[in-house]
Amino acid sequence: MDLGTTLLRYRYPDGRLQAAFPIRLVESTPERLVGWLPVGSEIAYWATSDGADPRTVPLEARFRQALGTGRRTWSGGSVLRVIPYRERWQVLHFWDADGVFTGWYVNLESEKRVDQHGVVAVDWHLDLLIAPDFEVTWKDEDEAAAAVGTEYLREQDLAAARRTGERIAADPRRFIDSVGHWEDRRPSSEAGRALTLPTGWDTPDP
Template identity: 30%
Template sequence: MTRYWEPGTTIEWVYEGTGRHADLPNVRPMTVVRDDADGLVAWLAPGTPLLKPVLVDGRETRHAGPVAMFTDDRVLKLDVWRGTGILKVAPPGRPWSVWHFWAEDGAFRGWYVNLEREHVRDAASRRTSTVDHVLDLWIDPDRGIEWKDEDELEGAVTAGRFTPAEAEQIVADAHAAIRDIEAWTPPFSDDWQYWRAPADWRLPAAPTTHQPTLIAEELHS
């Protein structure tokens, strides 16, 4: 039986490293908003401390280009989430999560479908783990759909991160997500765009399960 987390619980939303980068996960502490048979809903607050893989010179991995971003050496960086908060929903049985974005003035910007492996939960360690599938979709408030990072998916195949067959399946998953969007099924129809984080929620502590090789403060000195 699935053990659900209570609202307000701090969990770690983890994107596992793969291949030669298997020991370099992306770890985001988040606060549970809802967790039940309809899916996990969690909040990434502005300023949250996190761990993420970066290039050895401290730049984001995508700065290496659509192929080298999967092959160049990486280190872990202790950083903070610098954007506005993100509300993430992981629907059960779906190879994607749906992210809700807001502007600085609180206006809703849109939905982001992050293609990824179906989540694996570890109730004891309060972790939900997945693997990023690179390809993404952006949905405007008027429900217009834009494909994102197709060049990076092609680069991932060239770099050996995915096989051509795996990439075809990821594209098929994106089309399946689009069918859900066009049908306006949950979580799109759940009106999470009107949700706001309680004012008394505190920021989660920094992840302690991994020791970063590179510290954010050193990069900015």
């Protein structure tokens, strides 16, 4: 059954748009949505004022400038996202070019808000990687440390991200069991078809 598409957007703490991802739904319930971000899809991603990727800017200067968003193309393979509305995380599932599952990426973020375009969250810059053998690695600790205290990451949000990540890392198998096992899922020909950003993707926060 075709559940259609939705839009996942991230906003900076002050409400400005940071990123936007079109998602093709495979599950939609009052508690969560699950869907594909197909390879080749048009996305918007955080950017410097001249449109560059902020990660090309040294850490000491990265968050000392005006950041916005810029159009990009999602590359590297299709990704399945599990997005619970009332949790402070979402889980991305990754496969390599041969279709071998390579692990889970836990994006630590705010609880979600639903608007007329889809789902909205604030990214907290700190993340976890969970390997197929359930080994856990913290990711982007240096970036979070550089961002905290600026307009892009509040201290209380980084503290919440750390607490959330520690709970997950304490028992990653149980955590993944609660998310559900999507490791054998592959996008159908329709689900894997690239998406474009819908009209209104850059609508200001009301």
